[in-house]
Amino acid sequence: MKLKFIEEKIFDLLMILSTVAIGGVFISIIWTIVKTGAGHLSWSMISQLPSGGFYLGKEGGILNAIVGSLMVVLSSAFLGLMISIPIVFYINVYRKRTSRLSYFSRLSFDVLYGIPSIVYGAFAFTIMIFFGLKTSLLGGIIVITLLIIPIFVRTMDEVAKSVSKDLLEATYSLGATRLEACKVVLRQIAPGIATATLLAIGRAIGDTAGVLFTAGFTDNIPTALNDPAATLSLSVFFQMSSPIPEVRERAYAAALLLTVIVLILSITSRVITNRFSKNRIK
Numbered sequence: 001m002k003l004k005f006i007e008e009k010i011f012d013l014l015m016i017l018s019t020v021a022i023g024g025v026f027i028s029i030i031w032t033i034v035k036t037g038a039g040h041l042s043w044s045m046i047s048q049l050p051s052g053g054f055y056l057g058k059e060g061g062i063l064n065a066i067v068g069s070l071m072v073v074l075s076s077a078f079l080g081l082m083i084s085i086p087i088v089f090y091i092n093v094y095r096k097r098t099s100r101l102s103y104f105s106r107l108s109f110d111v112l113y114g115i116p117s118i119v120y121g122a123f124a125f126t127i128m129i130f131f132g133l134k135t136s137l138l139g140g141i142i143v144i145t146l147l148i149i150p151i152f153v154r155t156m157d158e159v160a161k162s163v164s165k166d167l168l169e170a171t172y173s174l175g176a177t178r179l180e181a182c183k184v185v186l187r188q189i190a191p192g193i194a195t196a197t198l199l200a201i202g203r204a205i206g207d208t209a210g211v212l213f214t215a216g217f218t219d220n221i222p223t224a225l226n227d228p229a230a231t232l233s234l235s236v237f238f239q240m241s242s243p244i245p246e247v248r249e250r251a252y253a254a255a256l257l258l259t260v261i262v263l264i265l266s267i268t269s270r271v272i273t274n275r276f277s278k279n280r281i282k
Contacts, residue, residue, distance in 0.1 A: 033259055037252030045253060050219045055238060057246045062254055065235035067221045071137060072211065072229060073204045076144035077197055083145075084152035084196075088189070089182045092160040093168070106157065113150040118209035120147045125213040137222045137229040140215030147210055148200035155199060159192025160185060191272070198269035202262045208233040232258045 048061030091102040124143035133139060163185055171181045208231075216228030217238065232254060239251030 030259070033252055033256050036249060037254070037256035040249050040253040041256055045250070046257070049221070052219075054219070055242060055247060057244045062230075062232070062235050062257075064219055064221050065230040065232045065254070066257075068137070068140075068215070068218075068229040069205050069231040069233075071222065072140040072144055072215065072231060073201050075141045076148060076204055077201055079141070079145045080148045080152050080200060081193070081197065084149055084156065085186075085193070087153050088156045088160050089185065092157065092163070093178055093182050093185055097161060106154070109150045109153045109157075113154055116209065117143075117147055117207045118213075121210035121213040124210070128214060134226065135214055135216030135228055136226045137215065138225040139213075140211045140229050140231070141225075143210040143214045144204045144207065147207060148204050151200045151203060152196045155196035156189055156192045159189045159195075163188045194272040195269050198265045198272070202265045202269075205231075205265075206233055206258060206262060208237050212237070232261075 045061040046066065047063055048059075049063050050060035051058055054060030087105070091097070091099075091105050095102050120143050124139060124146060127142065128134070128139050167184065167188070168181055171184050176184075211229075211231050211234060215231060215234070217230050217234055218228040219230070220227075222229045236251050236254045236258065239247050239254065242248055242251075
């Protein structure tokens, strides 16, 4: 009994130390970004396009990157949902959850979930070369869609697996078709869809490696799918690469804006999930 007590205390201490270490790293990152970037973040920086010498320390802003990020991320999120929801329904309603195909699908998406974004960027770039496409808004949408589909599928699948089998059997016993059963499941996995969407957007808006190969970069707002598009993450990357101190400080301001967006998405995800969960059948 004494040995078990000692082991428990050791693991309690390790958990506390791990929590403190992670919390310390998080606070350090946020403090560095806020301390360096807050003084350079202004309305003019958010509302203006970059002038000719913005990345050389002259006047201008990052409106092109903000709009470009929204165009890439929102389009990718829509496409990702349209592809992922049918997959989730197929492996949970049309097929048995424990079937080999469902197991292999989950394993495949687990592997895809862990692949670095730069690999997705290289793959999407290969596709673009094959079809003769240039770096553009369309290229950015393609790579981000590929990147977030595994997030959508695995997040929604975990929620769909928690839907009671009795609920599906009761639905079928009333003469419902599989399509009608999908509508029942859809209502139950609404929290998962909301959470998956916000998690995917949070991952997508901060990606740099993927869009570096595919979206290109421009000081203008894209007006067509074949126009190059700037993103916030690329704006931070290029500014941090500058030898000019003022430009690097602006990079922290852009990073602060990006951090605030991701933080808002995370909080919204929690709120929406809790709200939808009240309507779930348990």
